[in-house]
Amino acid sequence: MPRLCDELERLVAIPSIAFPNHPKEPVRRAHDYVVDLLRDAGVQDLDAIELPDTSPVITGRIPAPPGAPTVLLYGHYDVQPAGDESAWETPPFTPTRKDGAIYGRGAADCKSNLIAHIGALRAHGGRPPVGVRIAFEGQEEYGSAFDDYPPSDPGRFAADAMLICDMGNVRPGSPTLTVALRGAADVYVEVRTLKHPVHSGEFGGAAPDALLTLIAALATLHDANGDVAVPGMRRDAWDGTAYSDEEFAHLTGMLPGTAQLGTGPIGERLWHGPAITVIGLDAPAVDSAASAVVPYARAYLNVRVHPEQDVKEGQAAVIRHLEALRPFGNELKVTGGDAGAGYAATMGGPAYRAMRRSMAAAWGADVAEMASGGSIPLVNALAKAQPAAEILMFGAEDGECGLHGPNERVLIDELEKTVLAEARFFDEYAKEAGR
Template identity: 45%
Template sequence: MGTEVTFDEIRSRTRALMPDVVEQLKSLIRYPSVAFPGYPSEPVNAMADATAALLKEYGLHDVRLIDIPGGYPAVYGEISPPPGAPTVMMYAHYDVQPAHKEDGWETDPWTPVEKDGRIYGRGATDDKSGIMITAASIRVFRGKPPVGVKVLIEGEEETTSHLDAFVAAHPELFRCDAFIVADNGNLTVGDPALTTSLRGEVSCIVEVRTLESPVHSGTFGGAAPDALVALIRMLATLHDAQGDVAVQGLRSGLPATMEYPEEIYRESAGLLEGVDLIGTGPLGARIWSKPSITVIGIDAPSISASANILIPRAAAKISMRIAPDADPDRELHILMDHLRAAAPWNVHVEVREVSASSGFICPAGGHGVVAARRALETAFGKPVLEKGTGGSIPLLHVLHNAVPHAEFILWGAEDASCSRIHGTNESVDIGELERSIVAQSLFLLLFKKGAVKRISEKKSGGSRSG
């Protein structure tokens, strides 16, 4: 059945599905499935149940929740492959970033709104659109895809994930020939791109102490060092005058082949008028392959609680994005050593590791990548570009270790120019969602044909070994 479906049939079936896809996506957005500590667990668990029910309705009948020790459940399902066909695993996640109307949302983030061909709401793109791409690409084949299918929908991608240890302990559940990760996308609507690399992320907390307790700033200021001032001086050494990372010894990856248009970057970042970009070199390299450092939190008195005292203790949490092929432990220790060395006036400094996650470079040269490029080009009607991603998906490295031979296809319905993932007024373009479903469905056909051709060549002795 699956191999008889043509591209025109995939396109027409997808078009017929879209009204239901749109309504189902709106339904999923209504779940405030924030898996961060301190947020209620009930909406997250309800979202897991809703995801499983949706996948079953769309043709993934063997679907269940897998208990992940210490975390939220993963949604998992399988469809056995036809004889001689490969198996793909489709990945997305059902948890989302926090969102509050008062943060600057034009509408309630948990009430989906359709406007000008886009659906607005938290998770509209990241990554409940990925769930819909997964489900719809199964339904296009009426539950009988041309390849074997495994589905993994994670519940903790946006926070500290407990899935890594589960994958390492149960690699047999994840064995496949290719992973399809529908948690990415294009720079602009209608311009297809394959994501080929992701930066990693490391973080630490640096704490500075100078005094046993707060003291009067008039009586003691001018000789005794203030902990917050010392910390500020240390943090200022992380960048040079141009904004490039000034920590010596960090690895930089190869520059991206695709350029990131500055006007799109400025608009999607919400950069205020007149503010300069920082760093040097191609913009794509600055975002996708070079290290970047952000101070993501500071423990110090608030303005409302300020007093005329010398501050005895101050601390900061620092997050550093690292090159896709960098060793996270090495990069983190370089950062921590830099902070210790930057401490002025012999202040007491403690630097503590928080996290260290690898980046990822997709294996190249496989027939899956060829099939993905053809699928995207056919679905979008344009040549396919390659890009990196500045964010991280730590699970990819874990999956690669569990299934070393598998290929990785990273794409999705995000468009960096307007989707505003993790930000206010997150949205997804409905046309982009439709084209993504067509591409993923077509990939299943092309990947099956490539696998059958490869097996045939091996049987006839036509392929080289090695």
């Protein structure tokens, strides 16, 4: 563990942000360092998938012993931008150890999980009792051509099970398998009512107000309780683990006196039902606003769809709902944007059983099941490339790790238990396959 923690810190210190307008050299440096770690851990045939406008995807393999299954290990070596650095208590790319954790951008998402893979391979001296394939990408956070690539080259991803280590536990100390991901889609809504702004005193009250029209349309997306009110969007009961009200308020930073959106169990709202969030609005800024009727307004909606509902179907439901509206008699222009499919895992197979035993042993606690409101488009692509493979989603992150926000951190104890669980999984899965 001391060596793994040192290596994680060296990796976190590399600002591998694969976003436009960020330098490519650090991304390449992170790639090269991960390749060196894999080679040291016994991975052979190290190579890269090179795609247009995409950071290299690291591939490699350790051949399976006779009769043993093969496991694909997934993670990514790129990170989110740091955001407002003044909100960080320590510099984002100066990894800092304190209170049993390593702080820094990417310490949890997802460099700790890459290090967990390395540690699990080292635990077996680079010769695990299963075959191993590597798929470590370098542009997951921004998205790339790799998102849709696996079905076009299925042989590169041939495996009996896949460990998607870009997730974590519902809370520290509670081993958790993620078994479903909501789909995600973008929808844009525009309103244009006037050629130009007009005086709100002279013409307000009769002149068609684009911003009021847009607000009226957006208000129909939810009912009075905040539940999604768009017909055709699926929502089901959720019987896995979930956050308590107190945990949720803490994790989201809810202010005193505010209320959650919607009704019903939190897990159902977050993971087994739809969400529609207004994530952008084009309208005059308050500080520079003139006394005028607004002629144009636009909103950017992020739509989350039940893991088992076709994401295009959910996106189309929102578009149909908005196109049918005529707020104050005015027409809306509604268009769809990107859409990434959700995923629901098949549970109960040999890899799933082996992982449950391994995680329970590593943490000394019963294994919980949760879903994620976020999406990982590549998971669906990998499932299409190898439809018979069991897909297991877990990792060293936890519900309080601060991924994508300031002061991101990974708990060293959680990282150690992730390494132990994965190393033990190789043994347990080999036993399952031999039965």
